[in-house]
Amino acid sequence: MSLRFYHPSADGTAVRRAGFCVSLSVLALAAPAQAQTEDRTSATPARTSEDSAQGTGVALEEIIVTAQRREQSQLDVPISVTAFSQGEIQRRNFQGVDDYFAVTPNVSFTSTGSRDRKSLSIRGVTNQLSPDNNIRPQTFGFYIDDFNVAAGTANPQIVDIQRIEILRGPQGTYFGRNAVGGAINITTNQPSQDLYAQGSVEYARFDTVDFYGIFNTPVVEDVAAVRFVGRYRESDGNIRNVNPIGGGNDSEYKYGKGSVRLTPTDRLTVDFTAAYTDEVVGMREGIPSGVLAPFSQNLYGGIVDGAIPDEVGFWPENTNRVNFNRPQEVGTEFYYLTGRVRYDAEHFTVTSISGYIDSKTFLQGDIDGSSLDLFFETKPIERDSLSQELRVQSYDNRWVDWTVGLFAARDRGNTEQETFAGADNPFGLPEDFQVTSSFSDAEVESYAAFGEAVVHITDRLDLTAGGRFTYEKQDIRQFNTSAGQINNLVEDDTDFTDFSPRISVSYAWADALTSYATVSRGFKAGGVQINPDLDDTAYAPEILWNYEIGLKGEFFDRRLRVNTALFYMDWNDLQTEFAFGVVDENDVISFFSGIENAASARSLGAELEVQALITPHLTLGGGVGFLDAQFQDYDDAFVEGQIVDLSGERMPNAPRWTLNGVADYSRPLFGDTEGYIRAEWFFRSSMIADKRGLIFEGFPWEVPSFHNVNLRAGLTRGRYQFQAYIENLLDANYYTNAYEKAFIGGVHLEPSFQTFGFRFTVTFE
Template identity: 30%
Template sequence: MKPQTHPLLHGAATAVLALTLVPTANAALEEIVVTAQKREESQQEVPISISSFTGQGISDFQTVDLSALSGASPNVQIGHFGNTPHGAVFNIRGMGVIEPDPYAGQTVTTVVDGVPLAFNMLSLLDLYDIERIEVHRGPQGTLFGANTTGGVINVITRQPTGEAGGDLKVTLGNWNRVDVKGTVNLPINEQWAAKFTGQSHKRDGWTRNVVDASTMGDRDISSLRGYLKYDSGSTFDATLIAEVTRARNGSPIVTNGSLPGEVTYQAPGSSPGAGLGSMYQGPCSSATTRCKAPDKYLSANSSVQDVSDMDTYSTTLTMNWDLDWGQLVAITGYKDFELYEETDQDGGVFFIDDTRRGTEGRQLSQELRLTFNLAENTEIISGLFYQQNDWTHYQNFRIPFAGPLNQLTEDDWENWSTSIFTHAFIDLTDRLRLQVGARASYEETDAMVDVVTFANTEVGGSSVFDGGVAVAEIHEKGSEDWDGWAAKVGLDYKINEDIMAYAFISRGFKSGGFVGRISLPEEFVAFDQETVQTFEAGIKSEWLDNRLRVNASYFFNKYDDLQLALIYFCTDSLGTTINCNSVLNAAQAETQGLELEIEAAPIDGLMITASMGYLDATYEEFPFLDPASGNTLDRSGTDLQNSPELTASIGATYQFPLLSGSSTLGFRWTYSAEKFQGNLLNTPRGTIQPTKYLDANFKWEPENGSWAINLWGTNLLDDRYIDAVVDAPGFIGLMSYGPPRQVGVSLEYMFN
């Protein structure tokens, strides 16, 4: 049963409406310029659902990575997997990523400075020196390509200004947080400019290891980004961006949520011996009730190193030609990363299972895009896109509960994709515009998986993951190709200068693939692509002399061959109980909902924002073969995972003079209703509670604007939440927790 609307939302909506009814002459909303349709235009002129977040707002509220924006946009959830913090979980309007490893692909693509990120483990970006972030809700297949059936997170970094200057920012906070960020703009001559920006972010984790009292989930991230820009001053400009990021974080945190009788259950208070810690009380009390996050976050790492190291290198070259008859854009992107981490997979004081994982990946992409006028009333955007990805991955899984065994899985993957697209904007009248777009794509994947099971009696030291005698082997490889198409037809009509109505229908698809993490030969199968048909209608409007902006939309999505990840326990050829995985094309689903976004400037200096999203996301046809019982269950009518019925947010900033300077007081409150994670049965243990976060800041700067001090806090009410679950009933329950209260102060110095 879905929960009822939270009563706080009624008060929030009433407050927004009341404040918007008392305008003053000087108040006005700023125009928001976006690139949602591969060209710069006002957000109010773009006939799709978009939320925008400015770089200043991101900085003031100490938004460290994209997950902090979860719930701030209607029907948008952003998080990570329960035992893989690098794996981003984006879900928009009921559609989201299904697997942390690269083989499963994405349904929401993150695009940074025009380059789509192919790997899920790169998508949960660390945010610094950002111009803006655009959240495009719904399928974006014609202009942004395959694997955008849920939407696009479009990130634009701050570009070189060509003027000497920069800034330095130091942040101190609880959990021993220390951040240092700096930017320098260097003009070289009239045509050349450079820019360098970097950051260091360090803090302790907020989970305590009961084995040795150390903190878990520590973060230590350093990044450096450089820009070199050439501008001819007339017909050509080019920008080269190079970035390197070094992360030396603590290992992924797994909190034990298993119940008595399950394989990984460990009784509270039990201990393997003196000085080795005592087991904590887990967050789950029974199989029939929802789990609850404790006031104090506890876990245990009793068997592996506290390590999660990741190095990322990227380069982007963007070139723009202003031709007599159009504009040509070429964007070349390259990214390379290495990830190594060890995880205590049971989260207990007794050793039950753990993993060593390593991934190396590379992506190269090229987009050529031409914009020209076919006629006085017709603008065409056409282009070609190519992307090549390859990655290797290994996972060494120690499973002594099944015997003294190590299961070593090694993947070697290559993927190529090409597409051609065109999108036309046709002014039928001075108020009515027609959009027609299409994209044709071809994709090919070569996959190889080797799985070797070793008998290994080592229980300590450096060889616990190495050596042993091979007792079972699986060697599989395959090659498959897919072709697909996306299309869009829409109309938008300007009722007057301030109100636009629009509607469109579209088709998108997500590519197929192979299952990459297997334990049985029959798991290595190709799964088909999924498709979506969408209808959306909305209105974008401004009122009260540009002091009130109201945007609303309705959407309906129908999905065929929906891809679903299945994690379960099975028996191998040795009779051993092992972890198995699959990706199903077993479902049809429908999602529909309503979205409302409001911005208001009722008085001079005050800006209010509010949003609300309603979502109904259910399976229409889903005969699910439950591997635990062997029975086929009819899951039709049940809710999709990670799809809360209600999301809402309200925020405000108020700027006012104080002590010969300027002060800004801001807050934001976000709400997400109950949702399901963990498995396809929507079990009580796989239920995520409703969440409410309150953030605020107070900023002051002198009249000359040369420096600023910012007092900030996130999750000010210090509410404790479970934010991710892995649930295999009868075997294991794993949890991770949302961040507690964080407070601090930032000092920023700007120089010319």
């Protein structure tokens, strides 16, 4: 027999002709009440979220965001943005991106087996490329204190966070990197001149233990301060391996961060930060579905007729058991270093952000997912990114606010994938024989100049105009081996330039009622890919036009807040991935993957978010997202080895409806003890996880709709806090994604589960 393996580097794929995509949306607005007339330009929140919840005031907390790289009330920003304050983050017990995406309209995610293997989607704009690419595709900006960590992780740690913002639509004129689909902007607490310490411990189901600690202290009065954060979390996980080797999705998570703030003068602030994360999970999380994908059918056809239950059965009868005979391991280790310098001149601010991130992800061990010893693999991916941003912004300008900036980055990545035969492999190969391998590395250089100006035409009318110029160059090198022979050594490079404008008009009908209209362009560079079976090894850039109108208002003396937006997005050359494997009559194994362009696509939809202070003790809130995203012209899609017409089909990872609601009741109980109880609910309608779900019908390719209910309660007395929770209160049985890895038990599903626990926190200040 002979064996071949074609894997065109994690960055690469076939070029397809591109087109054009459009989107429109309609949303019913909450009936406006009498608008309040207080000044809303202060950058300091009127009250904390805890105050609002505990009824010590009579108005909702003012939401402050930095979406335009300056502190502003959310009402003043002509962008559709969902923001979570520090108090809300703590009460909801956010652990990662999946938690805050679940309660944000028109966003979604799929996961393929671990915390960091997430594919995010905002308004149907999704990174439809593999998380195993040499260079992580930059569909979204993922900023922590102005530094983009997307090159190293899709799910950074959530601890000691001041604010999380999810920005919808292209964000290129204020942010360092291109962000064609939107941005996640995380602001952490910085070192201060106050002595502060906090410790917290959580215990939850599946023997889950979570510790974190925060320590802040001044070093030199009014000049220097340091802040340290540490976290450790371990869990037995909700999935058990019944095989004698044991294990399952048990996990261990470590996180540490140290920050130094220097303020040698009133005008100069210098911040240095170092952060480290290490996560290891005992398996790619998933339960066998019993449905074999075409490649698995060909690969295992000579062993069994269909998927094998393997003494654990299939979903939904089996929701927590697997049976694999070799250990598995999946995880991520990364660190980043940043230096941020801010100088406040008389009429403008100069900010410099320097950063370096180094990331190592790995996937190794059993890949057939069964008690048979068929195949196993190793797949380490090493990435690093170095970036520099320089930004100048005006402030205290009566007529115009402006921002200009320069950005440069160098990203590198290296993949070494090897697949080996086990003792029971279907081809009679010696155990540990290397079946296939792929070695590749890539380097991307990016340069950009960006700027934006907000002209205050009148006291109520603002005109915003900006743009971004981008140059990007890519270099890729790869070779494969098959049956121990090196082949297909290829090197290639390409470059791209782009100018993306943005224009917006906003009008303040009253001091707390603003509407806006925005037109913006997003850009995601194309690339080159290595595959001897592709006629053209280039793929085109992805271009998106976003048309949006919105309204933001506060009514009834700031007891009711309404944010709503309608949008229509239009794509050219949407980048999508294809991957499939075949086994021919001569037992030749071939695996192909690549990137192609859908000629055109469009997305239209609407968002509505409402928050109401019903009584001094009761707050209600919720959000609704409607999305209609589909391919418009895509008659040559490559799916599972065949050319199909996907024109008019819905786009993957784009549920039509996303809804959420929350009710929070808080009040003093006795003495200085205060308590709260809150119920949370969210819903996601059915969706297709990837393109294969558009040609294969039914289970498990279409991910069904699901909803979830969480219940939380807590007590606060002085420096002590106690929280208890039940997540998935109704023990709903659903799955959030379906993915394939040549499993003999079929496509694997990530199952839902119920968990409950408590957290105790003590604060010293």
